[in-house]
Amino acid sequence: MRCAGTASEAMPHDARPGLRAVLIDLDGTLMDTAPDLAEAANRMRADFGLPPLPAWRVAQYVGKGADVLVHRSLTDQMRGEVTPERFAPARAAFLRHYHAVNGEASVVFAGAPQALARLRERGWKVACVTNKPREFTLPLLRGAGLASLLDAVVCGDEVEHRKPHPEIVLQACHRLGVAPGEAVMIGDSVNDVLAARAAGVRVILVETGYNEGEAVATLADEPGVDAIVPGLIDAARWLDQATS
Secondary structure, three states: OEEOOOHHHHOOOOOOOOOOEEEEOOEOOOEEOHHHHHHHHHHHHHHOOOOOOOHHHHHHOOOOOHHHHHHHHHHOOOOOOOOHHHHHHHHHHHHHHHHHHOOOOOEEOOOHHHHHHHHHHOOOEEEEEOOOOHHHHHHHHHHOOOHHHOOEEEOHHHOOOOOOOOHHHHHHHHHHOOOHHHEEEEEOOHHHHHHHHHHOOEEEEEOOOOHHHOOHHHHOOOOOEEEEEOOHHHHHHHHHHHOO
């Protein structure tokens, strides 16, 4: 377990007794969804006569929502973009294929259900905050048995701006009835850090995710990052200790 600061610095003193909500990312934090996303992306590429990409490469393109994933997967470039004329049918193809495979190969990270239960036992409200569209998020969470362990689910198509914009984080706080200073975000990427920081929410990062191909450890010195831990259950334990 690595902390971004000392125990006294990790979470502001005035925030410790006031923590009321935990906001948790989905892809790479709650579940490993890369296999299904890669399958859908490669089926889309096949529709355009393109060869398949390795799953690990598609995983690097995850983080900023389905539209960005389509652009990146179709061009095989992190900053790649296709023309609007090509994007529309590609997006439709990706969504069609993702509907067909969503949940088939995705897995819940070890300890995730126990972590959610532990957070709720502390009396904290728990929300899933994801850029993934609701039409995919809810079936995925229900199929994985996680939906009943969440107080709210906020998806990328329910707000105007997705992470790294703070809107989705603020919307989650609003739905849970808490102030940003009363919440902490658990995620796996720079997008989670930027969104939470702009919203005034602290961050714990897990090492299970994708972070657009960069090691999560590179974010240790980012302002607002309290700790980097192996997985979600470790984040729950860290919060237990930090708020005791």
